[in-house]
Amino acid sequence: MNIKSVTKMAFQSIISNKMRTFLTMLGIIIGVFAVIVLISLGQGATAGVTDSISSMGSNIISVNVFDRKKSIDFNDVYEFEKLEGVKNVTPVYTSNVTIKYELETTDVSVTGGNENYLSINNYEIGSGRAISPVDVDYRNKIAVIGLTTAENLFGKDDPIDKEISIGGEKYTVVGVLQDKGSTITGDSNDTVVVPVTTIMRQSGTSAVNSITVQANSAEESVTAKENVENYLLDYFQDEDSYRVFSQDEMLNVLNQTTSMLTAMLGGIAGISLLVGGIGIMNIMLVTVTERTREIGIRKAIGAGRANILIQFLIESSVMSGVGGIIGAVLGVVASNVISNMMGITYKINLPVIIGAFGFSLAVGVFFGLYPANKASKLKPVDALRYE
Amino acid sequence: MIYLKDITKTYDMGSVQVQVLRGITLHVAEGEFLSIIGPSGSGKSTLMNMVGCLDVPTTGEYYLDGKEISTYNEKQLSKIRNQKIGFIFQKFNLLPKLSALENVELPLIYRGMSSKERKQRSIEALEKVGLTDRMSHNPTELSGGQQQRVAIARALAGDPPVLLADEPTGNLDSKSGSDVMNLIRQLSEEGKTIVLITHDTDVAKEAKRTITIKDGLLLDNIIN
Ligand SMILES: Nc1ncnc2c1ncn2[C@@H]1O[C@H](COP(=O)(O)OP(=O)(O)OP(=O)(O)O)[C@@H](O)[C@H]1O
Ligand SMILES: [Mg+2]
Numbered sequence: 001m002n003i004k005s006v007t008k009m010a011f012q013s014i015i016s017n018k019m020r021t022f023l024t025m026l027g028i029i030i031g032v033f034a035v036i037v038l039i040s041l042g043q044g045a046t047a048g049v050t051d052s053i054s055s056m057g058s059n060i061i062s063v064n065v066f067d068r069k070k071s072i073d074f075n076d077v078y079e080f081e082k083l084e085g086v087k088n089v090t091p092v093y094t095s096n097v098t099i100k101y102e103l104e105t106t107d108v109s110v111t112g113g114n115e116n117y118l119s120i121n122n123y124e125i126g127s128g129r130a131i132s133p134v135d136v137d138y139r140n141k142i143a144v145i146g147l148t149t150a151e152n153l154f155g156k157d158d159p160i161d162k163e164i165s166i167g168g169e170k171y172t173v174v175g176v177l178q179d180k181g182s183t184i185t186g187d188s189n190d191t192v193v194v195p196v197t198t199i200m201r202q203s204g205t206s207a208v209n210s211i212t213v214q215a216n217s218a219e220e221s222v223t224a225k226e227n228v229e230n231y232l233l234d235y236f237q238d239e240d241s242y243r244v245f246s247q248d249e250m251l252n253v254l255n256q257t258t259s260m261l262t263a264m265l266g267g268i269a270g271i272s273l274l275v276g277g278i279g280i281m282n283i284m285l286v287t288v289t290e291r292t293r294e295i296g297i298r299k300a301i302g303a304g305r306a307n308i309l310i311q312f313l314i315e316s317s318v319m320s321g322v323g324g325i326i327g328a329v330l331g332v333v334a335s336n337v338i339s340n341m342m343g344i345t346y347k348i349n350l351p352v353i354i355g356a357f358g359f360s361l362a363v364g365v366f367f368g369l370y371p372a373n374k375a376s377k378l379k380p381v382d383a384l385r386y387e
Numbered sequence: 388m389i390y391l392k393d394i395t396k397t398y399d400m401g402s403v404q405v406q407v408l409r410g411i412t413l414h415v416a417e418g419e420f421l422s423i424i425g426p427s428g429s430g431k432s433t434l435m436n437m438v439g440c441l442d443v444p445t446t447g448e449y450y451l452d453g454k455e456i457s458t459y460n461e462k463q464l465s466k467i468r469n470q471k472i473g474f475i476f477q478k479f480n481l482l483p484k485l486s487a488l489e490n491v492e493l494p495l496i497y498r499g500m501s502s503k504e505r506k507q508r509s510i511e512a513l514e515k516v517g518l519t520d521r522m523s524h525n526p527t528e529l530s531g532g533q534q535q536r537v538a539i540a541r542a543l544a545g546d547p548p549v550l551l552a553d554e555p556t557g558n559l560d561s562k563s564g565s566d567v568m569n570l571i572r573q574l575s576e577e578g579k580t581i582v583l584i585t586h587d588t589d590v591a592k593e594a595k596r597t598i599t600i601k602d603g604l605l606l607d608n609i610i611n
Binding site for chain 1 (some may be wrong): 418439441442461462465466468469470474476480481482484485493494497498541545576588
């Protein structure tokens with residue numbers, strides 16, 4: 001008894017009932033499809049978030065202040081620059097305001113920073129100039145805007161030296177930033193940066209929202225972070241008053257969250273694969289009953305238990321295997337289409353595809369085992385008697 | 388060739404036990420042509436299934452070719468069915484989705500024969516029953532007589548020494564029936580050991596010897 005003949009037999013009986021075979025395979029197709037699409041998109045989204053955090057700049061430590069009684073003022077910020085391992089510091093003050101140019105308006109969050117803000121956040125000037133120390137010292141009413149904001153307000157016109165109104169006060173646009181692309185967290189080009197001193201006075205506050213610290217290097221960011229934390233503890237005398245995040249930590253937290261999410265989605269999809277397997281088992285059991293007489297005939301002319309077992313196992317694994325291949329192809333195509341639509345970068349993930357296919361095959365074998373065993377155990381006389 | 392010693396078969400029907408065979412001793416010599424007659428329900432088919440290793444006796448001994456078969460396991464029995472025995476059923480028992488040729492090939496597939504040899508021997512068997520022109524037809528496209536001849540070709544393809552026919556003409560008109568009987572007589576002349584069950588006393592007389600079974604017991608033993 002060679003495998004080739006049994007495989008041929010299995011294919012013959014699968015093909016002889018096309019509709020049922022298709023419906024049975026559908027469970028597996030959907031399962032494999034769902035696993036591949038959900039995991040691929042999950043990983044694509046993870047990569048997107050990671051990219052957007054990385055694009056914030058390297059060696060970045062951000063400090064957020066929550067204390068109600070005591071605050072960090074603009075001048076306190078420069079104490080951080082003296083700490084070991086720290087290269088640059090910028091205070092950050094963000095406020096959401098409406099921006100107007102002639103008749104155009106747009107809602108953007110306006111960020112106040114010092115002369116280091118742009119370089120720390122990896123922004124490059126495309127035209128015009130950046131914020132200078134003088135602008136910060138003299139509270140100049142100038143603004144550097146992103147490409148999208150420029151387009152929204154000025155269309156095709158050159159924004160440089162134009163006056164815009166930020167929260168009702170007049171600012172002069174002195175620079176436009178280079179394209180920084182968009183990430184999962186939003187369009188990095190839709191931004192307005194002004195001197196922190198200017199926007200703080202306009203808002204009538206002396207306390208900054210947060211401070212961004214740039215370490216000398218990735219290696220020194222650990223030391224820098226420790227020093228920043230020590231300084232803050234000394235300053236506030238309360239660990240709950242502030243929060244220090246290094247970029248590494250943020251990446252870790254986010255990666256953990258997203259990979260947990262991906263695993264969860266994959267798990268749910270995996271359950272649908274399992275359900276597909278139960279569908280196969282169900283159909284195979286029906287098939288065994290339907291084909292009792294055939295099994296009897298085969299046994300009467302010399303088929304052993306192993307022959308019948310293998311025939312039925314091959315039938316169920318061919319169904320799940322072919323279903324797996326179809327599901328994988330559809331899954332890859334759909335992942336591509338969806339990720340294009342959502343602007344996520346999608347890479348073909350071979351281990352996931354192979355894993356999903358392998359799992360579907362295993363499901364077919366596992367759920368085929370019981371019906372096949374049942375078929376092979378039928379006694380020839382009883383099977384022949386069956387109508 | 389076939390030696391049954393004190394064979395009994397009891398079916399356990401839950402509350403009651405039905406003894407279908409009540410101690411049958413029977414010897415069939417090599418090359419002999421034996422017919423079995425008896426009323427319906429007397430246990431003929433049950434006995435035949437025992438001889439064909441489709442079923443095992445409750446008690447008693449069964450020797451085939453001098454070997455004690457009743458102790459064989461399922462795997463050994465399937466080998467015996469495949470190599471030593473050719474079965475011809477009243478209802479033909481062909482696989483409906485396979486062509487005539489594929490049906491005839493089936494026992495050879497289970498024997499593990501190469502596809503070339505298989506095809507050759509199957510065609511030879513179909514030649515013997517005069518159906519080479521219907522090889523690619525499915526059973527549903529064949530008449531009852533033709534189907535039974537395909538079934539005979541299937542029983543012959545593996546060249547087993549023993550042929551068991553359980554009412555082979557039972558579902559056929561008299562013309563097809565006599566065709567089938569001619570074939571069986573010819574096979575007997577070629578030296579096959581044949582056991583034939585029938586309700587037709589004229590058909591039974593074709594055999595060298597006829598036994599009668601009634602209520603699970605061997606009643607008569609007539610040399611024709
Ligand atoms: N699996 C079974 N379970 C219970 N009883 C059975 C079983 N198989 C056969 N019998 C009983 O055994 C008896 C003999 O059956 P068998 O088929 O051998 O008769 P037969 O002589 O071949 O009859 P016929 O001429 O009608 O074919 C019958 O009464 C039948 O009901
Ligand atoms: Mg009978």
